[in-house]
Amino acid sequence: MAKSAAGGPFPGGVNWVLPHQGDSAIPDPLQSPEAIVDALAAQGYLASRRIAQVIYLAMRLNKPVLAEGPAGVGKTELAKALAAGAGRKLVRLQCYEGLDESKALYEWNYRKQLLRISSDSSSGWQEMSEDIFSEDFLLPRPLLTAIASPDPVVLLVDEIDRVEMETEALLLEVLSEFQITIPELGTVRAGSQPLVILTSNNTRELSEALRRRCLFLHIPYPSPEREREILFARAPGIPEALADSIAQVARSLRGMALKKPPSVSETIDWARTLLTLGVARIDSESFSETSHVLLKYQADIDIALKELATEG
Numbered sequence: 001m002a003k004s005a006a007g008g009p010f011p012g013g014v015n016w017v018l019p020h021q022g023d024s025a026i027p028d029p030l031q032s033p034e035a036i037v038d039a040l041a042a043q044g045y046l047a048s049r050r051i052a053q054v055i056y057l058a059m060r061l062n063k064p065v066l067a068e069g070p071a072g073v074g075k076t077e078l079a080k081a082l083a084a085g086a087g088r089k090l091v092r093l094q095c096y097e098g099l100d101e102s103k104a105l106y107e108w109n110y111r112k113q114l115l116r117i118s119s120d121s122s123s124g125w126q127e128m129s130e131d132i133f134s135e136d137f138l139l140p141r142p143l144l145t146a147i148a149s150p151d152p153v154v155l156l157v158d159e160i161d162r163v164e165m166e167t168e169a170l171l172l173e174v175l176s177e178f179q180i181t182i183p184e185l186g187t188v189r190a191g192s193q194p195l196v197i198l199t200s201n202n203t204r205e206l207s208e209a210l211r212r213r214c215l216f217l218h219i220p221y222p223s224p225e226r227e228r229e230i231l232f233a234r235a236p237g238i239p240e241a242l243a244d245s246i247a248q249v250a251r252s253l254r255g256m257a258l259k260k261p262p263s264v265s266e267t268i269d270w271a272r273t274l275l276t277l278g279v280a281r282i283d284s285e286s287f288s289e290t291s292h293v294l295l296k297y298q299a300d301i302d303i304a305l306k307e308l309a310t311e312g
């Protein structure tokens with residue numbers, strides 16, 4: 001279907017029929033796993049080789065990445081850092097219960113359509129409907145924005161496990177074909193291949209069909225060595241010994257039977273708190289005074305205080 005690209009609500013117009021680009025579409029910063037590690041590090045995101053490899057393969061194979069793992073391990077931040085590192089625009093679809101097509105894909109601008117209809121009594125219905133169901137009356141939502149973008153974007157579909165199964169099915173056409181069908185207009189195909197990152201905390205089982213279409217990336221809690229590097233990046237000026245202790249305490253806490261083990265974001269907050277308070281060493285007193293930054297339940301704080309005291 002041919003469609004004018006100029007003058008519509010999409011930057012540069014909708015690329016209605018452009019084919020996917022080949023390898024030449026991979027921009028320089030993301031051309032190898034090593035380059036991906038470096039591009040992410042330049043944004044303060046410390047990625048494991050495994051993360052970089054999955055991203056690299058996703059780009060080469062034109063597949064979305066499904067990033068799963070505990071809360072606060074850097075799933076969302078990965079997409080943000082990739083966009084910034086590759087100089088791409090980040091298009092974000094935040095998922096929630098009740099998210100529907102009109103918020104995820106596109107919506108007709110009913111108000112503008114009504115105005116158009118009421119301002120013109122001379123046109124026949126055929127002419128009018130061709131006009132009001134055209135690109136000018138379309139409100140693109142994140143998925144259509146990503147597909148229609150003339151430049152490759154990073155599309156973040158955040159917390160996909162929060163939407164219902166039916167909404168998940170909506171995403172399948174986009175994720176498998178990189179296209180969206182609008183009954184009144186035709187099919188919009190991606191003019192440039194978006195790098196798609198879906199994140200999930202696994203609060204609900206995702207469909208087999210969705211999993212099949214994605215490359216799976218499990219992001220676990222970082223090793224103490226990596227967490228230490230993350231602390232250097234996110235809490236500048238932290239002394240090495242303090243970063244070491246924080247990473248070791250975080251590792252111990254994650255091995256305890258806590259309701260909410262500390263995530264990377266909480267260890268970063270804790271590091272910043274200790275720096276702000278001028279605490280140079282973690283002992284039972286400084287831990288007890290600041291543990292509310294790291295742990296979010298009193299029961300967890302009690303367990304941690306007891307177990308850390310026995311560990312010495």
Ligand SMILES: Nc1ncnc2c1ncn2[C@@H]1O[C@H](COP(=O)(O)OP(=O)(O)OP(=O)(O)O)[C@@H](O)[C@H]1O
Nearest residue numbers: 044045046070071072073074075076077230264265
């Ligand atoms: N590898 C990393 N390098 C640098 N910073 C990191 C890394 N992993 C996590 N962080 C930090 O942890 C914070 C939390 O990360 P993020 O919000 O991406 O977690 P998440 O996995 O999406 O969590 P949730 O499941 O709760 O949404 C980020 O702001 C970031 O500063």
Ligand SMILES: [Mg+2]
Nearest residue numbers: 075076077199
């Ligand atoms: Mg997140």
